[in-house]
Amino acid sequence: MLYREAGQFKTSYASDQAVFPILQDRVGILIILVIAFIGIPVTGNDFLINAVMIPFLIFSLAAIGLNLLTGYTGLLSLGTGAFMGVGAYACYKLTTVFPDVNIIIWVIVSGFFSAAVGAVFGLPSLRIKGFYLAIATLAAQFFLEWCFIRIPWLYNYNVSAAIEVPQRELFGIIITGPRASAQTRYLIVLTIVVAMTWMASNIVHGRIGRMWMAIRDMDIAAELMGIRLLPTKLLAFAVSSFYCGVAGAMLVFLWYGGAESTVFSINESFTILFMIIIGGLGSLLGSFLGAALIYILPIILRFVPPQLGLPLHAATVEHMTFMITGALIVFFLIAEPAGLARLWQIGKQKLRVWPFPY
Amino acid sequence: MGLLYQIFIDPFVQMGTAPDLFVQTLWEGLVGGMLYALIALGFVLIFKASGVFNFAQGIMVVFAALTLVGLYNVGVPAFLALGLSIAVMFVLAFTVERVVLRPLVNQPDIILFMATFGITYFLIGFGEFVFGGDPKVMITDQLYLPKGTITYKALGGVVSLQKLDIAAAIIASIMVAGLAVFFSKTRIGRALRAVADSHSAALSVGISLEQIWVIVWFAAGLVALVTGIFWGARSDVSFALDVIALKALPVLILGGFTSIPGAIVGGLIIGIGEKLGEFYWGPLIGGGTDAWFAYVIALVFLLFRPQGLFGERIIERV
Amino acid sequence: MRATGGPEAAVGDVLLSVENVSLSFGGVKAVSDVSFDIRKGEIRAIIGPNGAGKTSMLNVINGFYHPQHGRITFKGETRARMRPHEAAYGGIARTFQNVALFRGMTALDNIMAGRTLKMHTSFFWQLFRYGPAMREEVDHRHRVEEIIDFLKIQEIRRVPVGRLPYGLQKRVELGRALAMEPELLLLDEPMAGMNLEEKEDMSRFVLDVNDHYGTTIALIEHDMGVVMDLSDRVVVLDHGIKIADGTPDEVKRNQAVIDAYLGVAH
Numbered sequence: 001m002l003y004r005e006a007g008q009f010k011t012s013y014a015s016d017q018a019v020f021p022i023l024q025d026r027v028g029i030l031i032i033l034v035i036a037f038i039g040i041p042v043t044g045n046d047f048l049i050n051a052v053m054i055p056f057l058i059f060s061l062a063a064i065g066l067n068l069l070t071g072y073t074g075l076l077s078l079g080t081g082a083f084m085g086v087g088a089y090a091c092y093k094l095t096t097v098f099p100d101v102n103i104i105i106w107v108i109v110s111g112f113f114s115a116a117v118g119a120v121f122g123l124p125s126l127r128i129k130g131f132y133l134a135i136a137t138l139a140a141q142f143f144l145e146w147c148f149i150r151i152p153w154l155y156n157y158n159v160s161a162a163i164e165v166p167q168r169e170l171f172g173i174i175i176t177g178p179r180a181s182a183q184t185r186y187l188i189v190l191t192i193v194v195a196m197t198w199m200a201s202n203i204v205h206g207r208i209g210r211m212w213m214a215i216r217d218m219d220i221a222a223e224l225m226g227i228r229l230l231p232t233k234l235l236a237f238a239v240s241s242f243y244c245g246v247a248g249a250m251l252v253f254l255w256y257g258g259a260e261s262t263v264f265s266i267n268e269s270f271t272i273l274f275m276i277i278i279g280g281l282g283s284l285l286g287s288f289l290g291a292a293l294i295y296i297l298p299i300i301l302r303f304v305p306p307q308l309g310l311p312l313h314a315a316t317v318e319h320m321t322f323m324i325t326g327a328l329i330v331f332f333l334i335a336e337p338a339g340l341a342r343l344w345q346i347g348k349q350k351l352r353v354w355p356f357p358y
Numbered sequence: 359m360g361l362l363y364q365i366f367i368d369p370f371v372q373m374g375t376a377p378d379l380f381v382q383t384l385w386e387g388l389v390g391g392m393l394y395a396l397i398a399l400g401f402v403l404i405f406k407a408s409g410v411f412n413f414a415q416g417i418m419v420v421f422a423a424l425t426l427v428g429l430y431n432v433g434v435p436a437f438l439a440l441g442l443s444i445a446v447m448f449v450l451a452f453t454v455e456r457v458v459l460r461p462l463v464n465q466p467d468i469i470l471f472m473a474t475f476g477i478t479y480f481l482i483g484f485g486e487f488v489f490g491g492d493p494k495v496m497i498t499d500q501l502y503l504p505k506g507t508i509t510y511k512a513l514g515g516v517v518s519l520q521k522l523d524i525a526a527a528i529i530a531s532i533m534v535a536g537l538a539v540f541f542s543k544t545r546i547g548r549a550l551r552a553v554a555d556s557h558s559a560a561l562s563v564g565i566s567l568e569q570i571w572v573i574v575w576f577a578a579g580l581v582a583l584v585t586g587i588f589w590g591a592r593s594d595v596s597f598a599l600d601v602i603a604l605k606a607l608p609v610l611i612l613g614g615f616t617s618i619p620g621a622i623v624g625g626l627i628i629g630i631g632e633k634l635g636e637f638y639w640g641p642l643i644g645g646g647t648d649a650w651f652a653y654v655i656a657l658v659f660l661l662f663r664p665q666g667l668f669g670e671r672i673i674e675r676v
Numbered sequence: 677m678r679a680t681g682g683p684e685a686a687v688g689d690v691l692l693s694v695e696n697v698s699l700s701f702g703g704v705k706a707v708s709d710v711s712f713d714i715r716k717g718e719i720r721a722i723i724g725p726n727g728a729g730k731t732s733m734l735n736v737i738n739g740f741y742h743p744q745h746g747r748i749t750f751k752g753e754t755r756a757r758m759r760p761h762e763a764a765y766g767g768i769a770r771t772f773q774n775v776a777l778f779r780g781m782t783a784l785d786n787i788m789a790g791r792t793l794k795m796h797t798s799f800f801w802q803l804f805r806y807g808p809a810m811r812e813e814v815d816h817r818h819r820v821e822e823i824i825d826f827l828k829i830q831e832i833r834r835v836p837v838g839r840l841p842y843g844l845q846k847r848v849e850l851g852r853a854l855a856m857e858p859e860l861l862l863l864d865e866p867m868a869g870m871n872l873e874e875k876e877d878m879s880r881f882v883l884d885v886n887d888h889y890g891t892t893i894a895l896i897e898h899d900m901g902v903v904m905d906l907s908d909r910v911v912v913l914d915h916g917i918k919i920a921d922g923t924p925d926e927v928k929r930n931q932a933v934i935d936a937y938l939g940v941a942h
Contacts, residue, residue, distance in 0.1 A: 017810075131467070145649070207795045210788055217778035218778055225793070277475075322483025323484050323487060330473050333473045334458075337465075
């Protein structure tokens with residue numbers, strides 16, 4: 001009964017072209033935002049905020065980044081981890097060279113470095129696609145990972161070969177480093193993720209999004225309609241890498257507090273890719289759902305079986321996570337290639353016509 | 359000038375003045391390349407017969423080796439364990455066909471490709487879940503594989519060859535020759551090639567896709583087992599090998615996805631190239647170049663010759 | 677001859693001409709030494725048996741294939757080869773033999789995608805979907821709605837095109853091409869695989885586009901009845917060679933054409 005659009009008439013194309021044309025959706029988004037911005041920081045404990053919400057949001061942003069490239073433009077990338085790494089190392093260099101500029105600015109600016117690197121490694125996409133391109137992005141992954149290890153300048157010649165997040169403040173409040181509170185870091189991450197999600201949604205609903213999807217669905221037709229393939233694909237690589245870069249910078253500066261190159265390995269690339277396969281290729285909502293499932297699955301495996309009297313080894317949990325993830329991917333590709341996001345839509349459709357089946 | 363000398367002159371001077379070291383490095387590269395070629399061969403088999411780009415091939419190598427060693431470690435005699443491992447690879451082929459491939463017939467290639475990521479992760483989790491995640495030692499002695507080294511005094515120095523590597527080379531050659539005959543001479547081989555061209559057309563002339571897929575995945579599984587034994591003998595058996603297994607991908611770019619000779623030549627080029635590159639040029643930029651050398655070569659190929667060394671050019675139609 | 681009279685009487689200057697175009701793929705000749713022209717405002721049919729090089733000819737015209745020999749003159753500008761985006765900017769739109777819609781997008785988004793060339797707001801405004809970006813989006817939505825009304829596909833606006841029946845997909849594809857406001861519209865077998873009723877509808881749309889927007893149309897079609905009814909002039913290809921060119925009546929009487937279609941031994 002609640003989810004009905006009957007009686008909501010569109011009187012202009014402007015309102016019909018809105019991202020959320022249905023009132024209930026707008027109310028729903030508002031409620032989620034209120035809970036996220038006020039409810040969770042006020043009532044949530046450190047575990048919820050630090051170990052669940054912050055990484056969930058950061059991984060969601062990275063998943064959105066990859067989804068713009070793979071889900072919307074149809075270009076499969078296995079270099080996500082490395083592009084996140086570029087953001088993290090760029091942010092580290094920037095804040096250690098120019099410590100007086102606010103760290104949040106550097107987190108955002110580091111995305112531009114990642115975007116530039118992404119565009120360079122996107123160049124082969126003019127001539128190749130599918131798994132050929134996936135292999136080309138592996139070159140980015142392994143070459144950049146090598147750079148993170150072998151170019152000591154990137155980590156300021158630290159003996160540990162790791163980057164350590166220095167303490168930085170905003171309006172006198174500590175926001176990075178070991179002494180920053182989880183709530184503060186959470187709110188910063190949340191603000192950035194919400195703003196960037198909103199922008200991603202604007203892009204994919206407009207001209208650029210249509211160009212990307214046109215290339216994904218039928219590149220020849222797109223080309224003959226005057227969409228120039230190389231600039232459009234490079235834009236997708238750049239925007240995607242920007243999102244991944246910002247996510248990588250936040251991962252280190254607002255969550256881990258320090259990192260080695262191994263954080264940005266090929267496994268990270270796969271994790272993000274699995275999030276969007278399970279969540280839904282070509283869906284922003286799916287990026288969040290997939291990130292939630294992949295990130296929260298091991299947490300559930302770690303904490304629920306002991307409650308049921310089945311203690312599992314940490315190693316066993318890891319093995320089971322791998323198995324379940326693999327099985328889920330195959331399951332979703334077979335049963336619902338559009339992922340969790342599609343299941344959500346079907347659910348909404350059912351609600352719309354409830355209590356009737358059709 | 360100094361830098362140019364270091365890049366273009368010095369390595370060749372070194373090769374000339376210490377030919378024994380050069381030959382030794384070349385041999386190491388050749389052996390490594392042969393293993394890449396074997397993994398790539400598994401890819402080619404499956405791609406030729408089903409059009410599926412099987413990302414899991416590298417993991418199947420580790421999984422096969424892990425099964426063999428794991429069974430031996432729980433007390434199964436070595437050759438019985440070998441037989442059981444072959445059976446496991448058959449069950450794997452059968453299961454993959456039933457659970458993954460059959461429901462995905464006629465889906466876009468990229469969906470099948472991503473499904474093999476799922477297989478990869480499942481096999482990693484399953485293998486470690488059953489046999490444990492700790493690195494294991496390959497049972498070379500129990501399988502009567504030769505060990506020790508042959509040492510030649512030649513070229514003003516000493517060149518030493520592992521007997522095991524020589525055995526690997528011989529067995530690999532026999533296997534490749536056998537596969538080549540199988541593909542070109544037998545009825546099943548022709549059916550395999552028909553399926554590769556078009557699933558639906560093959561179905562319409564009465565070829566059983568299910569059967570073909572099980573056979574070809576099983577063949578790839580056997581190749582994986584052989585590769586796994588020799589690879590495991592060179593290092594420990596554990597899923598940490600998976601990064602190395604990915605190297606077969608650039609090999610395929612070089613060799614083309616459908617060419618068995620291509621896979622072998624590509625494997626050897628990559629193997630030798632990365633060893634020589636790392637030995638003579640690597641130190642100039644800090645070493646560790648073999649982590650990305652193969653991929654960058656592949657990238658260059660993709661830009662200038664996307665169909666690989668032996669592949670055919672594709673004409674797009676509308 | 678054409679069933680309708682009307683503004684097509686204004687058929688005039690040459691809009692596009694191809695001269696001595698030859699195209700081959702690795703030794704296989706697809707088109708050899710073909711020349712013809714298309715005049716402003718006319719409906720020009722390209723016919724011929726299977727494998728005659730008709731689709732290759734369209735691909736040459738809008739720059740997807742690059743011929744080895746010959747010249748293409750479009751709107752007074754002569755070049756050895758067209759590039760796809762030059763053709764699109766110059767006003768050449770195209771539909772495909774096998775429907776080439778963007779399957780993951782709705783009918784509305786497909787047609788909106790056809791407006792891409794006419795949309796110019798910067799990436800910055802797109803980010804905020806506000807101000808100029810939103811105004812542009814709404815302006816173009818108006819134009820797209822006109823096309824949707826014209827093709828009578830209002831009720832399938834929001835349906836992903838992959839789920840539409842074939843006939844409607846063809847119609848959406850025509851809509852997408854029309855959204856480009858082309859001067860020259862290339863239709864590759866617009867009626868293939870349609871039943872009689874759908875063919876009549878589609879013929880009506882083709883004539884209406886020609887009348888209403890004054891668009892020049894070049895079409896490939898197998899149904900001779902349709903070709904004879906719709907087109908002003910016909911060019912006939914066989915094995916990549918032009919064997920006839922003229923009005924439908926002239927072509928119908930041409931011995932070479934009759935031979936090609938009936939397969940007379942040479």
